[in-house]
Amino acid sequence: MKLIRYLDQEGKTGYASQSKKGEILRIEGEIYGDFEITAETVSPVRLLAPIRPKAILAVGLNYKGHAEEVGMPLPEHPMIFMMLPGAVQDPGGPILLPRGLRSDRVDYEGELALVIGRRCKNVSRAEALDYVLGYTCANDVSARDWQKKWGGGQFCRGKTFDTFCPLGPCLVTKDSIPDPHALSISTFVNGEMRQNSSTSDLIFDVPTLVEFLSGSTTLEPGTLILTGTPSGVGAGRKPPTFLQAGDDVTVEIENIGRLTNPVLEEEV
16 A cells, blocks of 8 residues: 655645555545545645654665675674654655755665554564554665764764655555565666665665664654665765755655655755
8 A cells, every 4th residue: 555645735734545546545544543545535736755753763884785885894783873853855855955064975875764653662573564554765865074074973963954864755555565675776866877776685674673673662653764775875986976956866666666856955
């Protein structure tokens, strides 16, 4: 099932289900609990990020190919950092190059993201997928200068600028993706393919991440987990190639869809 979050003609937000025939049917109820797909069709003015996350947990260095391109050993445990929910951007919304706190090394990172659907803590790997609501495309936009040089040894400053976490175009429920580790994932900049991989290259798979992140830690419904990016990031190119105003970036994941965002400069 494909769930979308949308803005209607009256300026109200809602959820709907997108059928295989293209119909968009309004959802009544709570996506983290009981909900019903009605027979009422809706005509969204625009798509919104499929969730407004309560928390964002992101995983670094989680593809074998990416670890190789940046010359780092495979991690023993998942490398975790956090982002502010305010970093979320809608499909089609601009990625803003920071100018108040300037960065000239802004990079793309196409990622599979998962959404926790039920409150959980100390979940076993065997039961982990029971707590996943579904999956969406994400772009873990990264200011490499603030991530590597000026962030005080933490990734957070370079990862959580406004608009640095585009999500969408939909949330695909887990029943429609029985194996999240067999999906093609690609990223395009101005139509040029920059990343082309598969989630089969993940170092730590989805159940392992849920088990690890829920260890002695409560994950609330609506927690967003970014699972890492494959090889092909701009920082790994020779020479490194970073995003410029006027670019557009598309993340495409098999069975989910295409998430496209233009790149603009922040107005200060």
